[in-house]
Amino acid sequence: MVRVRLEDGMGKSGIGLIHQWSIDAHVLHDGSVAHIESAELRDCILPPALVDLALGFLAENDEHVNFVWTGHPTGALVRVAITKGKYAGFASAHLHATAGAELPFALTRRELDVVTLLIGGLASTAIAESLSVSTRTVTTHIDHVMRKFDAPNRSTVATRALDIGLVGLPFPLSAPGFETLRVGRLVRSAGTRGPRKRWNPLPAAGTQPIVIGALVPVAGRGLDDGVEMLNGARLAIEEINARGGIHGREIRMEVAGLDIDESASVRATVDELLRKKIDVITSGYLASQDLAIEAASVEGVPFMHSSASSVIGKLVASNPERYKGVFQFCPSDALYASNFVAFMTKLRDSRQWTPSSERLTVVQQSLWEIVDFGIDAATRLAAEQGWELTTVDALDRRDSTSAWASAAHEVRATRTAAVMLGSFFAPDHAQFIDSFLTEPTDTLLYSIYAPSVPAFRRLVDDRSEGIVWATTTGTYSDRLGHEFASRYTTRFGRPPGRSHAGISYDRVHILAQAWGQLTDIRDFDAVTARIADVRYRGVNGAYSFAPYEHSTLSYGSGSWDPSLSQAHATYQVQNGRNVMIAPAIYASGTFRRPPWIPAPPDGAP
Template identity: 25%
Template sequence: MGVRKLHRGLLLLLLGLLVLPLLASCGPQQKPILIGAPIPLTGPYASDGEQMRMALEMAIEEKNAAGGLLGRPLKLVVGDVGGLEAEKIKAVGERLLGAGVDAIITGYDDGGVDTHTFGGRQVPYLHCNAMTLCTQPVKENPDYWNVFQYCANEVAYGVDAAENLLEKIPQKMGWTPPNTRIAIIKADYAYNIMAADRFRDLAKEKGYEIAVDEVTQFGVVEWGPILSKIEAAQPAYVTFWNLDPTDAARFMIQFRQRFEQTGINALVFMQYTPAIPEFLQLAGKAAEGLLWVTDVATIGPGVAEYAARWQKRFGEPPKAVYAYATRDGFDIWVKAVEQAGCVDCYKKVADNIRSITHQGFCGTYKFTQDDQSVIPAEDLVPVVWHQIWEGESRIVDPPRYKQFDYQIPPWIK
């Protein structure tokens, strides 16, 4: 009888060991960590916004498959900021905060309004708006300690263009500028205005003449009047600062049509906009030879392997740089949380972000201590130059990331 009781006891113990995990799995799940994502899913920047959403979805899926963050699952809460209208951004921000999110992560969602919406609200807010209007309030208001911009400000475009476009690229291209005249066409939007004005001021200091200086609203359909001024001035440099991909594509199509027969001895430059997938779709062959820059580019390690995972997950390759940059923003926050050992200890998480060094797909991220934006440098997160050739954007500078040699544009006869 004693042996039977012993066997029965062992059997019950084994059954208990088998059943308890099953019962535990049927019990209450860990409360998910909510990540808010204010992104443009409709309007002119929707193609970028879609890449941001997909990047965050895949990041969360992969993190959850690996056991979650600090043992808890992650869940995405998306808000559509449309065409970056101020009231829409405010409304989306309040909805996300009201949902109880523990972080706000986006590629871009606006300039300025977002900082005041999320600043001082405790939860870390990581964005890549590349705007002084987003970072200056952080510098001036200590309550905005939770706001981080994981790219440089827009003025970096102006500084880099004054140095490279005017002084270095002509020699690398084997092209001699016919004069020192410049045309500047800029949209009445802070992201474009501040970069273009910085470029203008530096160009003047170098002795260049601003022969055309035009400010437009978004939504220009007919560029003829401005192209007439460019034709009359015959500048050596035509610079276009307008975030709307439709505006930029129309400009290039009409520019090529205007100078198809006569040609024009000038380089054409754009700030960031050709990175938006719609631009090349709309401009087509008219964009051939165009120079453009971005301060978020896929120059870090692991890009090909990430693109392969993306292809497997979505059945198509990444279409824009924000497929990578947004993942970098997510990974920065995750690393800071893991170092803190807690999600809702927001100040500790923010302190970790502020002191972090993170190697991502778009470079090595380090934050300034005053406005909490990324430090721009060739060996950190550089401004990267591209030229469109044979229907693709190819990296031409800085030298360490170069994929392609500068080509003389086809409109230079």
């Protein structure tokens, strides 16, 4: 077995078998495994059976394959994606495996067995015999699966499942139908070893790769979002390299892990990247983003972040020459409170909702100095629209176990029509929602950003139904957004969240567009000039940057041109799905009354 030793952030490390892990590895033709990365700060094991399946993939020379491995000794289901790759100049099977993740369509393990046998073309009686159950039980399973897939027949289920890799290995039995499938060929050749084969290189062999230095959360409160950031960037890099890279040069990513709350390590982490001669630095959101920006600006290296911070925007505008290479790939957080007020006003005035009072409340985190939700502007707007806006401060410390629950008690004690949960972290929202829904009032809950992270749904589960939430940048519910989500799900075995996966994906493509226009991508001034002039339509909407502050324009405030600006996206959780309900030009649904708010009297909205 290949064992990976990883530290837990406290200086402790160890090796063991765990139920949940996510790992990338390159398997070479001779069975050796190299370049192992883990998206979790946990001990990971790549089982020999997966190495053998990767070798079968290489022997059959396929482009990609996806499946669910059911043979893990812990009993965990493992979503596996294998694509063509390379390592140190040798052809490899690039294997990405995620254990412990939920299956799409909420399939159970038994339903996965049934779907796999449907893919193999087996009739109900043969499935029943294979699984040692009655034909009636199999028929019931198939009915459940068809409803989950919203499919009219079993053939449609089999086709859709095969497309997204919902086929279980090892196969429940040997059947001729499996041999014609890509996964069947992989099983047939599993374990085949041969000499290492040289990779057919990208054009202009021998040129140096273009290296993205990525500041990625690998511990603490940003860990789940860090996986989103990493995967979104990886998907874009793989797509670009598959098309020949940039002028024949491959793009690579040098990941520097950190904790978003630990300011002391930020400068050292950036300095470490700079010593590796990276060509650009990308970053999500950090409590001390300004420290990272300062370090990069000293060297003149372009710095592309997504902190959504008006404070950072003002810093950049204060010294345009020093910070000319700094770009914020999302609109400002100062829009959050005003958009909250504007959205509640629209619901009230359109009679989609009857507020219980004239009071609106913002509960806000209070420790990050770079955060500014625009309370002053929102207070003025609220007064103009007939509201009273109040605020409640809640600490956002990682060791706080009651601050957001206390805020829920305070909100419940007032006649508040709607409350905005002003935190970027899912545990804060979960704490407030759990406390509030123990004795709910007719207050509308409006979260910001945190529901875009998959961890939110795991923490809140079905209690999220009816919650409205917004983000300054979110993945659209249009063709581009759906196609991106499908590719991401196929590649990583789980759907993306609705914000940072898309940002990271778009950001790499925007960088590639700029680099493609240049002969010297180390000419940082030229790169900066190309980014400043960018006009790009990505999965999170349109990107263009405001002068001086270099933040992405927001539709309706920075610009009314949807081809130049991103929507302040508003969603509502409806039937377990995030449905985009505003702005109208991008909406895929409309507002619904949340389940905890009583139905109004007849004739009232």
